[in-house]
Amino acid sequence: MRAILVGFGFIGxxxxxxxxxxxxxxxxxxxxFKLVGISDVExxxxxxxxxxxxxxSSISKITEYFEKIHEGSSIELIERSEADVxxxxTPTNVVDGQPxxxxxxxxxxxGMHVVTSNKGPLVIAFKRLMDLAKRKGVELKYEATVAGAIPIFSLVRDCxxxxxxxxxYGILNGTTNYILSRMHFDDVSFEVALREAQERGIAERDPTYDVEGIDAACKVVILANAILGKDAKINDVKREGIKRVSREAVRLARKAGYAIKLVAVVGDRLEVGPRLVALNHPICVHGTLNAVHLETDLAGxxxxxxxxxxxxxxxxxxNDLLSLPMSGGYR
Ligand SMILES: NC(=O)c1ccc[n+]([C@@H]2O[C@H](COP(=O)([O-])OP(=O)(O)OC[C@H]3O[C@@H](n4cnc5c(N)ncnc54)[C@H](OP(=O)(O)O)[C@@H]3O)[C@@H](O)[C@H]2O)c1
Structure with a gap:
């Protein structure tokens, strides 16, 4: 199996x-198995x-690997590589899914299999891409797009x-969960908790995607389409972020045995917003952790x-790579 990697940032x-x-x-x-190519913007x-x-593994930019890199685009690498996967x-873009x-x-x-950690393309065109993969007889895998290391799609598909x-339903954004946890345990304001999250590299310099609930809404779309068989788009998700969660509200919730969490719901309704979660509920996890709760007919x-x-x-x-069929793909 010949693999290529497009996007050499943190994940790459x-x-x-x-x-x-x-x-x-x-x-x-x-x-x-061989990793035959890596691309970035350069x-x-x-x-x-x-x-x-x-x-x-020892470089932070691809220009440090060889004295000279190929100056073409990622598309050229994909075309030229004859890779199997x-x-x-690359960065998530929920406006048009590009690049x-x-x-x-x-x-x-x-005819290549695809494994993606990038949510954007799936948020924009889940059904179209899955249909294309099916027509071409290859796999499109996306476990990393929702809840990081938590194997939610494999769990449903295989187990x-x-x-x-x-x-x-659950907590699908670590940055906002970190901020709300700091507010809950240490009685700090949203602004202070956000600044600290940025200093620690947990929140981006522009935290809009996370604090406005856009990142969680993207995950709702992917879960709804992949697991509930919907054809949802981001505008189908009713969304509210955590900017308006006050210290006072967090304090009152705590006294009553609850925490305020940014909860994502995927069911008849698709929504993301701050909700009261009982402190003893299994999704009531703190810090950057995520939690996903499934209601099923057989397994409860x-x-x-x-x-x-x-x-x-x-x-x-x-795991996505290892679960690809041995044959198939390009060759
Ligand atoms: N970080 C996480 O914990 C995490 C978890 C789950 C999923 N994800 C998703 O995984 C993807 C990668 O995340 P990341 O944290 O590694 O982001 P990142 O650090 O920003 O890395 C993305 C890399 O892709 C490069 N890139 C941009 N356009 C490209 C193109 N046309 N061809 C090749 N490379 C290109 C970027 O270069 P420039 O910076 O020069 O533009 C950057 O180096 C994102 O979609 C993210 O949402 C991330």
């Missing part, structure tokens, strides 16, 4: 390190014999076969908790 760099560390395991699933690396994983890890949408469409059209999932209620972002997200990408 951590993924390359994990591929290096887990190469023996990966080869036990895909004996011929160009791409390509070696059909496989890149040197030790060297690729594209790993897409990831074009990368994924190009790869699927060429809850025969179940009807009625409703999903199930909650999974874990890291919703960060380097642990690579676990979901690796």
């Amino acid at each position: 760099r951590n993924l390359v390190k994990s591929i290096r560390d887990k190469l023996a395991v990966i080869k036990s699933f895909h004996p011929q 160009g791409f690396l390509f070696d059909e014999e496989g890149l040197d994983l030790e060297r690729a 594209l790993i897409e890890a 990831g949408l074009s990368h994924i469409e190009k790869a699927l059209n060429l 809850l076969r025969g179940n009807h999932v009625r409703k999903i 209620e199930i909650t999974v908790v874990g890291p919703g972002a960060g380097e642990e997200t690579v676990s979901a990408i690796i």
Whole structure:
């Protein structure tokens, strides 16, 4: 299996390190596995014999790998590589899904499997992309797009076969959960908690996506389409962020045995907003943790908790890679 990685930021760099560390395991699933290309905005690396994983793990920009990189675009890498799988890890864009949408469409059209951590293309065109993958006889996998390392899609697909999932709700954004947890436990204001989250690298310099609930709404769309079989778009999600959550409200909630959490709901209604969650409810997790609660007909209620972002997200990408069929793909 020949893999290419498009996007060499936080996730891309951590993924390359994990591929290096887990190469023996990966080869036990895909004996011929090679990472043959990596691209970023400046160009791409390509070696059909496989890149040197030790060297690729030690660099922070692809220009540090070779003296000279290929100056073409990610699309050129996808076309030229004849890879079996594209790993897409460019920034999420919920306006038009680009550049990831074009990368994924190009790869699927060429008969490559795709593993993505990028939510944007799925938020914009979930059904179209899944249909395209099906038509081309390849897989499009996206475990890392929702709740980081928590294996929510694999859990439903592989371990809850025969179940009807009625409703999903939970905490799907680690940044806002961190802010609300600081407000809950340390009685600080939203502004102070946000500033601290930014200083610690938990919140972006522009925190709009997280604090306005847009990131969580994207995950609602993907869950609704992938698990409940809907054809939802981001505007179908009723959304409210956490900016207006006051210290006073958090204090009152705590006294009454609750925490205020940014809760995402995927059911008859799709919504994201601050809700009171009983302190003893299984989704009442704190810090940057995420929690996903499923209501099913056979298995009853199930909650999974874990890291919703960060380097642990690579676990979901690796599992997607290892669950691809050995044959198929480009060659
Ligand atoms: N970080 C997490 O914990 C996490 C968890 C789950 C999912 N995700 C998702 O995974 C994706 C990657 O996240 P990240 O944290 O690694 O983001 P990141 O650090 O911003 O990395 C994205 C990289 O892609 C590069 N890029 C932009 N356009 C490109 C193009 N056309 N071709 C190739 N590379 C391009 C960016 O370069 P420039 O910076 O120069 O533009 C950047 O280096 C995002 O969609 C994110 O939402 C992240």
